Amino acid sequence: MKTLESTIEIAVRFSETDAMGVVWHGNYLKFFEDAREYFGAEHGMEYLDVYGQGFYTPIVKSDINHKASVYYGQKVSVKAILEYHPASKIVFKYIVTNLATGQIAATGSTTQVFLSVKENLLELMKPSFYAEWEEKQNWIENE
Amino acid sequence: MKTLESTIEIAVRFSETDAMGVVWHGNYLKFFEDAREYFGAEHGMEYLDVYGQGFYTPIVKSDINHKASVYYGQKVSVKAILEYHPASKIVFKYIVTNLATGQIAATGSTTQVFLSVKENLLELMKPSFYAEWEEKQNWIENE
Amino acid sequence: MKTLESTIEIAVRFSETDAMGVVWHGNYLKFFEDAREYFGAEHGMEYLDVYGQGFYTPIVKSDINHKASVYYGQKVSVKAILEYHPASKIVFKYIVTNLATGQIAATGSTTQVFLSVKENLLELMKPSFYAEWEEKQNWIENE
Amino acid sequence: MKTLESTIEIAVRFSETDAMGVVWHGNYLKFFEDAREYFGAEHGMEYLDVYGQGFYTPIVKSDINHKASVYYGQKVSVKAILEYHPASKIVFKYIVTNLATGQIAATGSTTQVFLSVKENLLELMKPSFYAEWEEKQNWIENE
Numbered sequence: 001m002k003t004l005e006s007t008i009e010i011a012v013r014f015s016e017t018d019a020m021g022v023v024w025h026g027n028y029l030k031f032f033e034d035a036r037e038y039f040g041a042e043h044g045m046e047y048l049d050v051y052g053q054g055f056y057t058p059i060v061k062s063d064i065n066h067k068a069s070v071y072y073g074q075k076v077s078v079k080a081i082l083e084y085h086p087a088s089k090i091v092f093k094y095i096v097t098n099l100a101t102g103q104i105a106a107t108g109s110t111t112q113v114f115l116s117v118k119e120n121l122l123e124l125m126k127p128s129f130y131a132e133w134e135e136k137q138n139w140i141e142n143e
Numbered sequence: 144m145k146t147l148e149s150t151i152e153i154a155v156r157f158s159e160t161d162a163m164g165v166v167w168h169g170n171y172l173k174f175f176e177d178a179r180e181y182f183g184a185e186h187g188m189e190y191l192d193v194y195g196q197g198f199y200t201p202i203v204k205s206d207i208n209h210k211a212s213v214y215y216g217q218k219v220s221v222k223a224i225l226e227y228h229p230a231s232k233i234v235f236k237y238i239v240t241n242l243a244t245g246q247i248a249a250t251g252s253t254t255q256v257f258l259s260v261k262e263n264l265l266e267l268m269k270p271s272f273y274a275e276w277e278e279k280q281n282w283i284e285n286e
Numbered sequence: 287m288k289t290l291e292s293t294i295e296i297a298v299r300f301s302e303t304d305a306m307g308v309v310w311h312g313n314y315l316k317f318f319e320d321a322r323e324y325f326g327a328e329h330g331m332e333y334l335d336v337y338g339q340g341f342y343t344p345i346v347k348s349d350i351n352h353k354a355s356v357y358y359g360q361k362v363s364v365k366a367i368l369e370y371h372p373a374s375k376i377v378f379k380y381i382v383t384n385l386a387t388g389q390i391a392a393t394g395s396t397t398q399v400f401l402s403v404k405e406n407l408l409e410l411m412k413p414s415f416y417a418e419w420e421e422k423q424n425w426i427e428n429e
Numbered sequence: 430m431k432t433l434e435s436t437i438e439i440a441v442r443f444s445e446t447d448a449m450g451v452v453w454h455g456n457y458l459k460f461f462e463d464a465r466e467y468f469g470a471e472h473g474m475e476y477l478d479v480y481g482q483g484f485y486t487p488i489v490k491s492d493i494n495h496k497a498s499v500y501y502g503q504k505v506s507v508k509a510i511l512e513y514h515p516a517s518k519i520v521f522k523y524i525v526t527n528l529a530t531g532q533i534a535a536t537g538s539t540t541q542v543f544l545s546v547k548e549n550l551l552e553l554m555k556p557s558f559y560a561e562w563e564e565k566q567n568w569i570e571n572e
Contacts, residue, residue, distance in 0.1 A: 011466070014476065015169060015459055017162035019215045024158045025345040026319075029312035030444055037440070047443065048502045059311040063349035072162045073477045154323070157333065158316055168488040169458035173301055176455075180297070190300065191359045202454040206492035216334045301453045305446035305501045312444060358448045 002084035002139035006039035009099070011075050022069040028106050029062060032094050035080035036110070039092075043082075045133050053129045054117050057090060061111040067104050074100040084139055088126045089113050145227035145282035149182035152242070154218050165212040171249050172205060175237050178223035179253070182235075186225075188276050196272045197260050200233060204254040210247050217243040227282055231269045232256050288370035288425035292325035295385070297361050308355040314392050315348060318380050321366035322396070325378075329368075331419050339415045340403050343376060347397040353390050360386040370425055374412045375399050431513035431568035435468035438528070440504050451498040457535050458491060461523050464509035465539070468521075472511075474562050482558045483546050486519060490540040496533050503529040513568055517555045518542050 010031055018024040040046040050057055070076055081093040090112040098105045114123035114130070126134075153174055161167040183189040193200055213219055224236040233255040241248045257266035257273070269277075296317055304310040326332040336343055356362055367379040376398040384391045400409035400416070412420075439460055447453040469475040479486055499505055510522040519541040527534045543552035543559070555563075 013459060013462060014161055014466070015167045015462055018157055019160035019162075019164045020342060020344065021162045022344075025348065026158060026312055026315035029315070030442060033312075033442060033444055037443070046502070056306060058306065058308075058352070058355075060352045061350070062311065064347070066344070066346045069344075073475070156316060156319060157323070158319055163485055163487065165487075168491065169455055169462075172455035172458070173299060176299060176301055180300070189359070199449060201449065201451075201495070201498075203495045204493070205454065207490070209487070209489045212487075216332070300447055301455060303448035304443055305448075305450045307448045310444045 001142045003142055004039075004043060004082045004084075004137055004139055005079055006035065006042045007077050007079045008035050008038040009075055009077050010034055012070055012072055014072055017072045020069075022071055025064065025066060028064050028066075028096060028108065031076065031078045031096055032062070032080070032092070032108060032110055035078035035094060036092060039080040039082065043137065045130075050130075051117070053127060055123070055127055056115040056117055057112040058115055059110050059112050062108065064106055064108040066106050068098060068101070070096075070098050070105045071100075074098055076105060084134065088123055144285045146285055147182075147186060147225045147227075147280055147282055148222055149178065149185045150220050150222045151178050151181040152218055152220050153177055155213055155215055157215055160215045163212075165214055168207065168209060171207050171209075171239060171251065174219065174221050174239055175205070175223070175235070175251060175253060178221035178237060179235060182223040182225065186280065188273075193273075194260070196270060198266070198270055199258045199260055200255040201258055202253050202255050205251065207249055207251040209249050211241060211244070213239075213241050213248050214243075217241055219248060227277065231266055287428045289428055290325075290329060290368045290370075290423055290425055291365055292321065292328045293363050293365045294321050294324040295361055295363050296320055298356055298358055300358055303358045306355075308357055311350065311352060314350050314352075314382060314394065317362065317364045317382055318348070318366070318378070318394060318396055321364035321380060322378060325366040325368065329423065331416075336416075337403070339413060341409070341413055342401040342403055343398040344401055345396050345398050348394065350392055350394040352392050354384060354387070356382075356384050356391050357386075360384055362391060370420065374409055430571045432571055433468075433472060433511045433513075433566055433568055434508055435464065435471045436506050436508045437464050437467040438504055438506050439463055441499055441501055443501055446501045449498075451500055454493065454495060457493050457495075457525060457537065460505065460507045460525060461491070461509070461521070461537060461539060464507035464523060465521060468509045468511065472566065474559075479559075480546070482556060484552070484556055485544040485546055486541040487544055488539050488541050491537065493535055493537040495535050497527060497530070499525075499527050499534050500529075503527055505534060513563065517552055 012023055016023050016027045077097045079095045083091045085091055092110050094108045096106040114127055155166055159166050159170045220240045222238045226234045228234055235253050237251045239249040257270055298309055302309050302313045363383045365381045369377045371377055378396050380394045382392040400413055441452055445452050445456045506526045508524045512520045514520055521539050523537045525535040543556055
């Protein structure tokens with residue numbers, strides 16, 4: 001598996017906590033989004049670049065595994081790991097670490113597809129601008 | 144002042160509470176939105192009707208006054224009161240009542256303007272479809 | 287597999303849409319939460335009942351599969367299906383149907399565990415109040 | 430009027446936009462919260478410090494004035510300006526600037542009071558730890 005990664009730090013918002021005093025579970029998808037956007041900025045493939053090429057990349061699948069709570073006042077780091085896949089999809093894995101404890105708070109993944117803005121149709125082949133971008137990256141080779 | 148009103152009941156979501164155990168203050172704007180939409184459905188002037196006539200009605204001003212907390216598991220009623228104004232704007236007042244205690248939890252208001260979708264320009268005069276709708280309503284006369 | 291179910295209708299909030307004009311993918315976890323709470327009210331096992339017995343039931347796992355978009359102005363139904371498991375966990379499956387089109391918009395699942403409020407410890411055995419509640423339900427037998 | 434200020438930069442989240450393609454109006458209260466927390470970190474008076482002294486500081490009043498839209502992909506700066514008041518309350522003013530255009534996107538304010546955590550009672554006098562903190566600050570004198 002070839003991968004690329006980026007890590008962002010996020011300070012938890014008070015509005016993101018719930019009555020149990022911890023970050024509400026659904027807000028991790030916002031952290032994943034932040035990490036994805038930061039990845040895009042670091043690696044030169046931002047949402048608006050993709051849109052400018054005529055594509056949406058909606059999320060068709062996501063999952064979260066919660067390992068430990070994050071409390072208000074704590075910071076997390078979110079590592080977004082893009083996996084290289086030959087198929088026409090974008091798969092990210094995520095690792096959320098509670099920086100106050102060093103513990104992994106959650107892991108997760110999202111899968112995105114390419115949809116042409118004009119015809120609102122699924123692209124079964126990778127768009128060429130994206131395949132070209134993939135070729136230029138310094139992928140990490142994992143076993 | 145002439146007014147029209149509608150009242151909706153809302154069950155507080157767990158995700159809407161914060162680490163103080165109560166509804167996060169900013170979520171009242173979502174309750175106001177719910178009440179506005181319910182008002183639109185009851186009085187025959189929905190967001191999509193307005194959009195179909197070529198207008199957005201963005202909120203340009205809002206305020207909230209918090210009187211008492213709302214806890215998870217409690218329900219609220221939100222009364223939306225449309226005020227008649229000769230100017231080209233839509234002004235709602237809101238009263239949020241905690242149905243578990245009978246107490247007023249919050250009051251507030253929002254002001255919307257008409258923006259043409261095509262030119263993205265402020266409409267200085269009330270659009271005619273809206274003025275016609277206003278004429279057909281059974282306004283309540285307040286002193 | 288034995289199951290129990292409940293179905294709630296939800297009107298999509300404008301604030302729940304995103305710049306693609308559809309419900310933001312992460313908001314489906316709020317719809318799941320609404321369905322879970324409605325299930326609890328219908329079947330007599332609400333969050334605050336569980337808390338009153340000395341337990342939190344945090345979500346440790348969730349996933350969403352998106353099938354079709356939901357636009358502002360549309361309503362969805364969310365069916366929450368509780369699965370009977372001998373282990374000390376609560377597993378719900380969800381089916382979100384776009385009521386404007388009749389299409390399934392998304393499916394998903396969540397897994398919750400029992401955590402004692404006092405000791406903040408995972409309960410490896412089902413709490414007895416919960417096992418007793420399970421015994422009294424009219425489970426649907428699925429193959 | 431004596432004031433103290435802090436300015437934070439925020440990248441707009443995709444999930445914070447709505448179907449009009451701009452930041453949903455209610456999300457500005459999250460930006461205000463971010464700015465308030467950043468202010469607390471810069472000036473040595475954080476939420477958890479206040480809580481550690483036995484006080485909550487719930488928001489009892491807020492208002493937002495929208496001047497211009499913020500689109501996805503744009504960044505904003507939020508200046509939080511603490512006003513010195515002799516009364517037992519915390520008043521912030523906010524200025525949100527769209528960094529992509531240089532325009533002011535919104536202004537607003539929030540008012541917080543002191544509530545003792547133990548008795549859940551309003552503090553009519555400024556808590557002494559807070560008055561002492563105020564005395565040590567280098568306030569800006571405005572006319």
